[in-house]
Amino acid sequence: MITNTELKELGNQFPNQIVKFEQDVDTFRFTTENDVIMEMQVLRDSVLRFRYGTRGKLEPDFSYAIDEDGLRGYNHLEITEEKDFYIISTSKLVCKIEKASLQHKIYDKKGNLINEDELGFHYEESYEFGGNVVKMSKKAQAKESFYGLGDKPMHSNLKGKRVQNWVTDEYAFGKDKDPIYKSIPFYIGLNNNQAYGVFFDNSFRSFFDFCQERHAVTSFWAQGGEMNYYFIYGPDMPQVVKSYTNLTGKAELPPMWALGYHQCKWSYYPESRVREVASQFRALQIPCDGIYLDIDYMDGFRCFTWNKEYFPDPKKMVSDLDKDGFKTVVIIDPGIKIDKDYSVYSEALEKDYFCKRADGPYMIGKVWPGECNFPDFTKPEVRTWWSGLFKELIGEVGVKGVWNDMNEPAVMEVPNKTFPNDVRHDYDGHPCSHRKAHNVYGTQMARATYNGVKKYIYPKRPFVITRSAYSGAQRYGSSWTGDNVASWEHLWVANIQVQRMCISGMSFTGTDIGGFAEQPTGELYARWIQLGVFHPFCRTHSSGHHGDQEPWTFGEEVLDISRKFIELRYTLLPYLYTAFYEYAEEGIPILKPIFYVDQEDEQTHYRTDEFVFGQHILVCPILEPNSKGRRMYxxxxxxxxxxTNELLSGGKEIWVDADLDSMPIFVKSGGIIPRYPVQQYVGEKQIEELKLQVYYKNGVEKSTVFEDAQDGYDYKKGRFSLRNFKLTGKENDMVLQQFKSGNFITEYDSFKIELIGLPFVPKKIQVDNVYVSLDDVYFDKKKMTLKVSKDFSEIHFEK
Structure with missing residues (x-):
C-alpha cells in the first residue's frame, strides 16, 4: 500500500484546507490554501460534476463529448456548513466535502454510502510537457463490480484490471489487448445493489485502475488536461446508462435498411464482381440491404474519386443496385494523398486545412495512397469543407452510406502507428497538441462526415460508420469493433465488445462477422452469423486475402443456416426498429447484458455470454467448436x-441443446414480439398484416411497437405509430390492451395474433367489450392464431 508520504515524495500534490467558498446558483466553488480550486456543479438531482484546477485557475470549459441538448435541472438543492464539512444535498444525493482536504463522500437520501474518495484529487506537475498529470482515487467496496469503458476485449467485469484510453489501430488484436480503437472513459460501479457511473471527460491518454494496484482502491488519471468528471447515480444500472447517454448525446434513429444484413470485403472490384455478388444474394434468396466498396474503388486511394477502369459508370451501377434493393456504402479515410493535380488536396492546401507539426511543416504520414496530409477535423471550417465534399458521392452518384476507417488516425511505418505528439490542432478554438486531440480526432471526422451525408441525402436519414470513437460519437452514427480475427476466441470477444459498447452509450455497433483477418471454418462462420444477427449492426467483412466470406462460401449446410438466421433478423425488424427507437428517444441500450437486466442477482455479476436483445428476447451464443448445446444462465x-415454446423458470444454470443450425434463444413471458414476413431487402414487400407473437404470463407485462415510414424525418412531425401493449394474464383468462399514439397510418389493417403458452383454449373472445364469434376472428384452435383489426383497444380471452 502506498502511503500519502510516499506519494508526496513521488511528486504528488494534494489540496489542503478550504479558505474560500462561493456559490453561483447550481455551482459551488471551493478554493484551498494551496490554490487548488474544486468546482462542483449540480446538473440534475442524480448527476454531479466535479472539476479541479491548480495554481488558482480552471481551464476554459469545453468538451466535444457533452451534448448541449441534454436534460438539466433539479428538484431540490441546498448547502449547509458544519465544523469540518460542507454538505450539498439534492432530492437524491448528499455530498459531504471535507474542509481539510476537499475529499468527499456521496450518500443516498437514506444515508447509504455510494462512493467515497480515497486520496481523492491529487496531481503532479508534468515537467516534460507542461500542465499536470491529474489523478483521482476512490475507495472500492468489498464486492464492488465495474463495467463499461467501450470496446475493451476482456471480461465484462473489469475488477482487477488496469486499462487505458488511447485510440489505436490494432490490427488482429487479441483478447485482453489494450488499448484498441475506442476511447469511452465511462464506467459503471455496482455495489450493495446500488449502481453509479463515473464519466471522466478528459481527451488525453487516460488510465483506469479497478483494484489492481491497490486492493481496495479504484483510480483514474490522465496525462494532461483537467480532472473533470461526472458522478451519475442510479441506483438502477439502466438509469445510469440513460443519464450518461443523455449527457453525451442521443443517437439519431437510423433508416431501417441500415438494420438489414450488409456484405463487405476488402475489396469488391471491378463493377462486374460487385454485380455478381449482389445477384448471387438474390438468386440464393439470402436477404441483404447493403453492399460495400473498400479502398480499391478509388483512383489510387484518393478519397472522393473513382477508379474509372474498375468503375466506368458509378452512378449507373449504384442506381442498378438500388433498383435491386442494395444500398451502396463506400469507405472514406482521413489521409489525403499529396498530389498537386488532385483537387481535394490542392483545395485543402490552399485553404491551410491540414494538420501541422509544432515547427510549422505539414504533418506527413504514409497510409494507403503513400504520403498524405491530414485535415484538422477539430477546426469548424475544415469540418464544413469536408461535409461539402460529399455532394458528388451522395447527392449525384447516389451512395447511401459512408464508412470512416483509419481515423484513429492510423499512420503506417512509424512505431506509434499515429501522429507524433507535437502535431497541432485547433480544437474548436482551444489550440493544443496531438496529446489532447488524438482521442477525439476520429469522432470529429465522423461528425463532419455525418453532417455531409445528412445534408446531401436529405430528406432521407444518413448512415455513417466510424472505427475510432470518443464519448458522444453515438450522435454521428454507428461503429464496428475493427480488425478482428477469424477465431473462436474472437467470437467470444465479439459478444463481449458489443454488449460493452451498448452500455457505454454506443448501441449501434457490430463486429466483422466471420472475422476480418484469416479465414473462418464453416462452423465458426455459422456460429458467428447466429450471434451477428442479434447485433445492432450486422455486417460480414473480411480482408479477402485468404478467400471469400459470403454466406455461400462454406457449402450448402452453412448457407442454409446463414439464410435461416438472416431471415430471422428480417422478420424481427419491427422489433429491432422499436429497440432503436427506444435507444434514440431514451438512451436505452439495444443489447442488455444480464447484470444490467437483474443487478440484484449476484449470479449475473460475472456472466459474460448471455444478453437481452431489445425488450424481451434473451440470446446466448454458442462460442465453442463441436458443440451440441451449452450451459447458460x-x-x-x-x-x-x-x-420449442417450452416454459422454464430462471435464476439458475440450465443446459440447452443447440446443434449447428440452432442457438439458445428465449422470450420473456408476457412479451409480445412483432414480426414481418421475410423480405429480400427492407421495403421489398407490402406488409399485408403484422404478426404478433403473444407469450402468455400469469401477471402483467408491457410491450411496444414503433413504426413509421422507415426513413426520413416525418416521424419528428408526429407521423409515427407507437403501440403500447399491456398483457394481463390469469389462470382462466387473458386481457390484451393497446394504447396508440402518433398519426402514421401503417399499410396493413390487421394483426395476426399467435397465442403462445396460453394455459387454456379460449371458448369466448371479446374485442372492445363485444363478444365475437370465433369464426369472425378466424380463430384456429390448433395453431392458436386469430386475426383482428389493428385498431383494437382491448381483447379478452376467456376459458
Whole structure:
C-alpha cells in the first residue's frame, strides 16, 4: 500500500484546507490554501460534476463529448456548513466535502454510502510537457463490480484490471489487448445493489485502475488536461446508462435498411464482381440491404474519386443496385494523398486545412495512397469543407452510406502507428497538441462526415460508420469493433465488445462477422452469423486475402443456416426498429447484458455470454467448436424457449441443446414480439398484416411497437405509430390492451395474433367489450392464431 508520504515524495500534490467558498446558483466553488480550486456543479438531482484546477485557475470549459441538448435541472438543492464539512444535498444525493482536504463522500437520501474518495484529487506537475498529470482515487467496496469503458476485449467485469484510453489501430488484436480503437472513459460501479457511473471527460491518454494496484482502491488519471468528471447515480444500472447517454448525446434513429444484413470485403472490384455478388444474394434468396466498396474503388486511394477502369459508370451501377434493393456504402479515410493535380488536396492546401507539426511543416504520414496530409477535423471550417465534399458521392452518384476507417488516425511505418505528439490542432478554438486531440480526432471526422451525408441525402436519414470513437460519437452514427480475427476466441470477444459498447452509450455497433483477418471454418462462420444477427449492426467483412466470406462460401449446410438466421433478423425488424427507437428517444441500450437486466442477482455479476436483445428476447451464443448445446444462465423470471415454446423458470444454470443450425434463444413471458414476413431487402414487400407473437404470463407485462415510414424525418412531425401493449394474464383468462399514439397510418389493417403458452383454449373472445364469434376472428384452435383489426383497444380471452 502506498502511503500519502510516499506519494508526496513521488511528486504528488494534494489540496489542503478550504479558505474560500462561493456559490453561483447550481455551482459551488471551493478554493484551498494551496490554490487548488474544486468546482462542483449540480446538473440534475442524480448527476454531479466535479472539476479541479491548480495554481488558482480552471481551464476554459469545453468538451466535444457533452451534448448541449441534454436534460438539466433539479428538484431540490441546498448547502449547509458544519465544523469540518460542507454538505450539498439534492432530492437524491448528499455530498459531504471535507474542509481539510476537499475529499468527499456521496450518500443516498437514506444515508447509504455510494462512493467515497480515497486520496481523492491529487496531481503532479508534468515537467516534460507542461500542465499536470491529474489523478483521482476512490475507495472500492468489498464486492464492488465495474463495467463499461467501450470496446475493451476482456471480461465484462473489469475488477482487477488496469486499462487505458488511447485510440489505436490494432490490427488482429487479441483478447485482453489494450488499448484498441475506442476511447469511452465511462464506467459503471455496482455495489450493495446500488449502481453509479463515473464519466471522466478528459481527451488525453487516460488510465483506469479497478483494484489492481491497490486492493481496495479504484483510480483514474490522465496525462494532461483537467480532472473533470461526472458522478451519475442510479441506483438502477439502466438509469445510469440513460443519464450518461443523455449527457453525451442521443443517437439519431437510423433508416431501417441500415438494420438489414450488409456484405463487405476488402475489396469488391471491378463493377462486374460487385454485380455478381449482389445477384448471387438474390438468386440464393439470402436477404441483404447493403453492399460495400473498400479502398480499391478509388483512383489510387484518393478519397472522393473513382477508379474509372474498375468503375466506368458509378452512378449507373449504384442506381442498378438500388433498383435491386442494395444500398451502396463506400469507405472514406482521413489521409489525403499529396498530389498537386488532385483537387481535394490542392483545395485543402490552399485553404491551410491540414494538420501541422509544432515547427510549422505539414504533418506527413504514409497510409494507403503513400504520403498524405491530414485535415484538422477539430477546426469548424475544415469540418464544413469536408461535409461539402460529399455532394458528388451522395447527392449525384447516389451512395447511401459512408464508412470512416483509419481515423484513429492510423499512420503506417512509424512505431506509434499515429501522429507524433507535437502535431497541432485547433480544437474548436482551444489550440493544443496531438496529446489532447488524438482521442477525439476520429469522432470529429465522423461528425463532419455525418453532417455531409445528412445534408446531401436529405430528406432521407444518413448512415455513417466510424472505427475510432470518443464519448458522444453515438450522435454521428454507428461503429464496428475493427480488425478482428477469424477465431473462436474472437467470437467470444465479439459478444463481449458489443454488449460493452451498448452500455457505454454506443448501441449501434457490430463486429466483422466471420472475422476480418484469416479465414473462418464453416462452423465458426455459422456460429458467428447466429450471434451477428442479434447485433445492432450486422455486417460480414473480411480482408479477402485468404478467400471469400459470403454466406455461400462454406457449402450448402452453412448457407442454409446463414439464410435461416438472416431471415430471422428480417422478420424481427419491427422489433429491432422499436429497440432503436427506444435507444434514440431514451438512451436505452439495444443489447442488455444480464447484470444490467437483474443487478440484484449476484449470479449475473460475472456472466459474460448471455444478453437481452431489445425488450424481451434473451440470446446466448454458442462460442465453442463441436458443440451440441451449452450451459447458460437463465435470469430470474419465466422464459419460453423460442424454438420449442417450452416454459422454464430462471435464476439458475440450465443446459440447452443447440446443434449447428440452432442457438439458445428465449422470450420473456408476457412479451409480445412483432414480426414481418421475410423480405429480400427492407421495403421489398407490402406488409399485408403484422404478426404478433403473444407469450402468455400469469401477471402483467408491457410491450411496444414503433413504426413509421422507415426513413426520413416525418416521424419528428408526429407521423409515427407507437403501440403500447399491456398483457394481463390469469389462470382462466387473458386481457390484451393497446394504447396508440402518433398519426402514421401503417399499410396493413390487421394483426395476426399467435397465442403462445396460453394455459387454456379460449371458448369466448371479446374485442372492445363485444363478444365475437370465433369464426369472425378466424380463430384456429390448433395453431392458436386469430386475426383482428389493428385498431383494437382491448381483447379478452376467456376459458
Amino acid at each position: 437463465l435470469p430470474r423470471g419465466l422464459w419460453y424457449n423460442f424454438w
